[in-house]
Amino acid sequence: MSGQPIIQAFFDEPTNTISYLVADRSTKHAAVIDPVLDYDHNAGEVDTRSVEAILRMAEDAGYTIVWTLETHAHADHLSGSPYIKAKTGAKIGIGEHIKEVQRIFRPVFNAADLKTDGSDFDHLFKDGERVNIGELEAEAIYTPGHTPADITYKVEDAAFVGDTLFMPDYGTARADFPGGDAHQLYRSIRRLMTLPPETRLFICHDYKAPGRDHYAWETTVAEEREKNVHVKDGVTEEDFVAMRTARDAKLSAPRLLLPSIQVNIRAGRFPPAEANGVRYLTIPVKLRGGAEACV
Numbered sequence: 001m002s003g004q005p006i007i008q009a010f011f012d013e014p015t016n017t018i019s020y021l022v023a024d025r026s027t028k029h030a031a032v033i034d035p036v037l038d039y040d041h042n043a044g045e046v047d048t049r050s051v052e053a054i055l056r057m058a059e060d061a062g063y064t065i066v067w068t069l070e071t072h073a074h075a076d077h078l079s080g081s082p083y084i085k086a087k088t089g090a091k092i093g094i095g096e097h098i099k100e101v102q103r104i105f106r107p108v109f110n111a112a113d114l115k116t117d118g119s120d121f122d123h124l125f126k127d128g129e130r131v132n133i134g135e136l137e138a139e140a141i142y143t144p145g146h147t148p149a150d151i152t153y154k155v156e157d158a159a160f161v162g163d164t165l166f167m168p169d170y171g172t173a174r175a176d177f178p179g180g181d182a183h184q185l186y187r188s189i190r191r192l193m194t195l196p197p198e199t200r201l202f203i204c205h206d207y208k209a210p211g212r213d214h215y216a217w218e219t220t221v222a223e224e225r226e227k228n229v230h231v232k233d234g235v236t237e238e239d240f241v242a243m244r245t246a247r248d249a250k251l252s253a254p255r256l257l258l259p260s261i262q263v264n265i266r267a268g269r270f271p272p273a274e275a276n277g278v279r280y281l282t283i284p285v286k287l288r289g290g291a292e293a294c295v
C-alpha cells in the first residue's frame with residue numbers, strides 16, 4: 001500500500017471544469033488531470049493562466065509532473081496538456097478509443113493534418129492498464145458513453161471519472177455527442193459503482209445543482225449509489241436511457257464545442273498555420289432552409 005494521493009483541485013469558472021493535480025507524497029511524482037487552456041472565443045485569444053497556476057502549485061510543492069491525463073476529448077474547453085508537456089516533459093495520455101473520435105471528427109473539420117491513429121498523444125490507455133505515478137498505482141478504466149473514448153483514472157482510493165458521473169444532486173452528463181451512447185454510459189456508471197463504496201470520486205464539471213449555492217466536485221461511490229438523481233441504485237438501464245435521451249433532445253450545443261473538439265482531438269495542438277502564418281479554428285456551417293441561397 002503506497003498511501004493516499006495528495007489531490008489538489010483547480011476550478012475554472014468560465015467552463016465549469018475541475019482540473020486536478022495528483023501527487024505521490026513519497027516520491028513527489030505527480031499527474032495533472034484535464035488541464036484547461038484559457039480561451040476567449042469572442043477575441044480569438046488563448047492564454048495559459050490556468051495551467052500556469054497548476055504548474056506553480058506543483059513547483060512550490062517540489063513535484064515532478066510525469067503525466068498529463070485526459071479523461072476524454074472535451075467539448076467544452078480546450079486542453080492545456082501541450083503546455084504542461086512543453087514545460088515539464090510530462091507525457092499526454094488518453095484512452096485508446098480516441099482514434100474513433102478522431103475518425104468521426106476528421107471529416108467534420110476537413111482536418112487534413114490530423115492522423116487518426118492517436119499518435120498525437122504520447123500514450124493511449126487500454127482498459128485495465130496500470131501505470132505508476134511515483135509509488136502510486138493508477139489504473140485506466142474504460143467508461144464510454146458520454147463519448148466513445150472516456151477513461152476513468154483510478155489512483156489508489158480516488159477515481160477521476162471525467163464526465164461519466166456528476167455530483168449526486170446534478171446527475172450525469174449528456175450522451176448525445178457523435179459516438180455517445182446512453183446505454184453505454186449507464187453500463188460504465190454501473191461498473192464504477194462496483195468500486196468499493198468508500199472510493200472517492202472526483203468529477204470534471206460542476207454547475208451547482210438547483211438549491212446548492214456552491215460548486216462541488218468530490219463525492220463517493222456510496223453517495224452516488226444512494227443519491228444520484230439520474231442513476232442511483234434501483235434505476236434501470238431502460239429508465240436511465242429514456243430520461244437521458246429526453247433531456248439530451250432539449251440541450252443545445254455547448255458554447256465551445258467546435259473550437260474545443262478540433263483542438264482536443266489533436267492532443268491540444270492548434271491546427272497548422274495557413275500561408276499567412278495565422279492559425280485558424282474552423283466553423284463548419286450548415287445552411288438551413290432559406291440560408292441555402294446564401295452561397
Ligand SMILES: [Fe+2]
Binds near residue numbers: 076163
Ligand atoms: Fe465532456
